Amino acid sequence: MADTTGSTDINRRCARCGEAVSRRFVRVFGASNRVYGCLDCLTRQRLSNGDAARPDDADAIGSGWK
Numbered sequence: 001m002a003d004t005t006g007s008t009d010i011n012r013r014c015a016r017c018g019e020a021v022s023r024r025f026v027r028v029f030g031a032s033n034r035v036y037g038c039l040d041c042l043t044r045q046r047l048s049n050g051d052a053a054r055p056d057d058a059d060a061i062g063s064g065w066k
């Protein structure tokens with residue numbers, strides 16, 4: 001298979017655990033083409049809370065805040 005795009009898929013990995021995620025997943029749950037969580041390291045509830053769009057350090061502030 002020829003790789004004509006020249007771009008890698010590093011952005012399509014979970015920034016938290018490194019698991020590969022789909023482009024659609026990044027679009028839906030991520031921010032700026034990155035996701036900070038995936039189904040492997042976050043619960044569905046946290047995903048719907050938008051946790052995957054926030055870097056790790058938002059954890060302390062984010063919990064309990066809605």
Ligand SMILES: [Zn+2]
Pocket residue numbers: 014015016017018019036037038039040041042
């Ligand atoms: Zn993950």
